[in-house]
Amino acid sequence: MKIHEYQAKELLKKYRIPIQDGVVCESENQIESAINSVSTQFNAKQFVIKAQIHAGGRGKGGGVKFCPTKDKAIEAAKAILGMQLITHQTSEEGQKVQKIMVAEALDIAKEYYLAITLDRAKGQDVIMASTEGGVEIEEVAEKTPEKIIKVWVDPTIGLQAYQARQLAFGLGLDKDIIKQAIPLFINLYKCYTETDASIAEINPLIVTEQNQLIALDAKFNFDSNALYRQKDVVDMRDLAEEDPTEVEAGKYHLNYIKLDGNVGCMVNGAGLAMATMDIIKLQGGDPANFLDVGGGANVETVKNGFKIILSDSNVKAVLINIFGGIVRCDRVANGIIEAVKDLDLNVPVVVRLEGTNAEIAKDLLGNADLDIIPATSLADAAEKVVIAATGGN
Amino acid sequence: MAILINKDSKIIVQGITGSEGSFHAEQCFDYGKNVVGGVTPGKGGQTVLDANLPVFNTCEEARKTTGANVSLIFVPPAFAADAILEAADAGIELIVCITEGIPVQDMARVYSALENKTSRLIGPNCPGLLTPGEAKVGIMPGFIAQPGRIGVISKSGTLTYEAVHQLCQAGLGQSTCVGIGGDPIIGTKMVDLLELFENDPDTDAIIMIGEIGGSMEIEAAEYIKENVKKPVIGFIAGQTAPPGRRMGHAGAIVSGADESADAKKKVMKACGVHVVDSPADIGQTVANALKTTTA
Numbered sequence: 001m002k003i004h005e006y007q008a009k010e011l012l013k014k015y016r017i018p019i020q021d022g023v024v025c026e027s028e029n030q031i032e033s034a035i036n037s038v039s040t041q042f043n044a045k046q047f048v049i050k051a052q053i054h055a056g057g058r059g060k061g062g063g064v065k066f067c068p069t070k071d072k073a074i075e076a077a078k079a080i081l082g083m084q085l086i087t088h089q090t091s092e093e094g095q096k097v098q099k100i101m102v103a104e105a106l107d108i109a110k111e112y113y114l115a116i117t118l119d120r121a122k123g124q125d126v127i128m129a130s131t132e133g134g135v136e137i138e139e140v141a142e143k144t145p146e147k148i149i150k151v152w153v154d155p156t157i158g159l160q161a162y163q164a165r166q167l168a169f170g171l172g173l174d175k176d177i178i179k180q181a182i183p184l185f186i187n188l189y190k191c192y193t194e195t196d197a198s199i200a201e202i203n204p205l206i207v208t209e210q211n212q213l214i215a216l217d218a219k220f221n222f223d224s225n226a227l228y229r230q231k232d233v234v235d236m237r238d239l240a241e242e243d244p245t246e247v248e249a250g251k252y253h254l255n256y257i258k259l260d261g262n263v264g265c266m267v268n269g270a271g272l273a274m275a276t277m278d279i280i281k282l283q284g285g286d287p288a289n290f291l292d293v294g295g296g297a298n299v300e301t302v303k304n305g306f307k308i309i310l311s312d313s314n315v316k317a318v319l320i321n322i323f324g325g326i327v328r329c330d331r332v333a334n335g336i337i338e339a340v341k342d343l344d345l346n347v348p349v350v351v352r353l354e355g356t357n358a359e360i361a362k363d364l365l366g367n368a369d370l371d372i373i374p375a376t377s378l379a380d381a382a383e384k385v386v387i388a389a390t391g392g393n
Numbered sequence: 394m395a396i397l398i399n400k401d402s403k404i405i406v407q408g409i410t411g412s413e414g415s416f417h418a419e420q421c422f423d424y425g426k427n428v429v430g431g432v433t434p435g436k437g438g439q440t441v442l443d444a445n446l447p448v449f450n451t452c453e454e455a456r457k458t459t460g461a462n463v464s465l466i467f468v469p470p471a472f473a474a475d476a477i478l479e480a481a482d483a484g485i486e487l488i489v490c491i492t493e494g495i496p497v498q499d500m501a502r503v504y505s506a507l508e509n510k511t512s513r514l515i516g517p518n519c520p521g522l523l524t525p526g527e528a529k530v531g532i533m534p535g536f537i538a539q540p541g542r543i544g545v546i547s548k549s550g551t552l553t554y555e556a557v558h559q560l561c562q563a564g565l566g567q568s569t570c571v572g573i574g575g576d577p578i579i580g581t582k583m584v585d586l587l588e589l590f591e592n593d594p595d596t597d598a599i600i601m602i603g604e605i606g607g608s609m610e611i612e613a614a615e616y617i618k619e620n621v622k623k624p625v626i627g628f629i630a631g632q633t634a635p636p637g638r639r640m641g642h643a644g645a646i647v648s649g650a651d652e653s654a655d656a657k658k659k660v661m662k663a664c665g666v667h668v669v670d671s672p673a674d675i676g677q678t679v680a681n682a683l684k685t686t687t688a
């Protein structure tokens with residue numbers, strides 16, 4: 001689960017990490033008072049208007065503006081609030097900016113990169129810091145990996161003071177900055193573990209002209225498996241930032257991701273769902289979605305799956321690929337028959353059922369007098385659905 | 394012979410009185426007749442499965458009484474880490490955790506704690522293991538597999554069934570099928586199983602089914618190049634999956650490795666793995682690989 005920059009900063013504040021502060025607005029009539037309040041609260045003469053969306057690359061997309069005066073800030077805020085912000089991490093249409101942060105502008109002397117995430121290979125969290133903050137850190141990782149300092153944390157004992165020192169000295173910080181950096185590292189790790197975060201990233205972490213170490217931007221992701229014990233984190237969820245169909249699918253316990261193609265897919269299991277998308281592509285088609293109906297493929301899940309898939313008007317044909325292990329194919333077949341009858345489908349449906357009771361299921365579908373195209377194997381199914389989607393027979 | 398489990402395994406099920414636990418305990422019992430009991434704290438002294446299996450309060454008690462060496466876990470996510478550690482502490486040799494949805498931090502602590510134990514963990518969030526004709530520890534449907542000489546390692550559930558199905562259609566049975574799970578932290582990685590299959594005299598070839606994300610397949614490929622003589626057939630699911638709309642950069646710069654399907658396949662090919670492009674060709678590719686190596 002993702003949160004906004006302003007929420008991430010509130011979280012950092014709770015853990016006594018200094019941040020670039022500001023005020024959030026959601027409507028145009030709040031802008032002026034927000035700017036006035038930033039000016040008095042933080043003694044700011046200059047401002048930064050920052051679009052709040054769940055995607056990176058906001059600055060390059062025109063969602064972050066430095067404003068030397070109040071008037072410029074009002075102008076920029078009005079322009080950014082409500083705009084469709086397109087970045088390399090959004091869809092092509094971009095993401096509507098529904099909130100902006102009016103922040104104090106700071107005098108930046110030096111920028112650093114700081115992040116904590118899981119190192120899957122080691123099964124431990126890794127803290128990464130670099131003097132190359134603010135820029136494309138992936139490029140630093142690829143070209144000059146030695147410029148990223150890493151310490152791994154033993155989860156049973158947590159981050160040790162010497163490791164925080166290792167990071168601080170490794171960055172070559174000045175003496176009085178080191179005194180600020182060590183508690184900052186320790187507090188960030190504490191924040192990360194106590195909130196069950198999967199990523200905590202401060203980029204850039206800056207030293208100001210006044211020699212203050214401050215988080216200028218912050219991003220957090222959280223472990224969705226741990227949300228049951230993180231009520232405060234769940235309260236920060238902003239559904240407006242998520243794809244409405246994906247949110248709807250979540251309500252039915254379906255794992256759905258919308259894509260750009262025209263072949264809808266309904267599959268049980270994430271691996272098989274990805275493999276099904278792969279083979280559709282290999283057959284010359286283009287998948288419209290990823291949909292994993294999970295272990296309980298019954299009448300309701302099949303019906304809901306259809307509703308979700310067909311809410312995408314690009315879909316020209318649907319492929320159902322179920323490998324019944326514990327799931328019985330005859331039950332899935334009954335679900336398909338009922339759903340097709342009830343939903344009055346107007347696109348061809350190719351069905352491939354394999355595994356437990358697959359033979360009974362084939363008979364059920366064959367006798368149902370419905371417009372369903374049966375398939376005998378994964379390859380056969382992919383071929384048939386791609387032909388169906390292009391209007392062939 | 395097979396690896397990890399066989400007809401002599403003695404299996405207990407943690408969470409045996411729950412709906413999933415009781416259903417699958419019965420399935421495993423019917424398959425290999427080698428489930429010897431279960432654990433549900435507070436229900437010790439009861440029996441399940443028509444009085445065939447005793448229930449214990451603790452793993453230690455269960456192991457001492459039944460001599461179990463394998464534990465199959467169906468405990469809900471909030472309590473699963475505790476269940477794994479309990480099994481390890483009781484000296485269970487092989488712990489198979491099916492539970493989906495365990496918080497990553499819980500697993501990080503478990504992973505660290507297990508380093509000092511002799512137990513091996515498979516999973517979590519996996520379908521478990523199956524040695525066709527001998528033993529089933531998990532939720533894989535037994536009837537789709539048949540005894541034979543192909544080892545199967547997979548991150549996925551139903552895609553494993555698809556691969557096993559294709560093998561059987563090609564007339565190839567399996568020595569052991571292992572679903573290792575797709576979570577960020579898992580107990581047993583591809584490399585560990587490659588070593589076991591390479592040393593298993595009853596396995597002739599190995600199928601490795603991976604997915605996008607993580608760098609385990611890359612590590613496995615590099616291991617294969619140096620250490621595995623048997624043919625390895627590999628598939629990576631998610632060639633067409635769109636790159637996630639990631640926020641932040643931290644995930645990608647940890648390993649510095651490209652985690653896409655194409656990048657993994659490239660490394661696998663370079664390390665001598667028979668890489669399958671279409672998921673429909675898994676069975677046939679194994680058959681072909683066996684022909685070329687024996688010819």
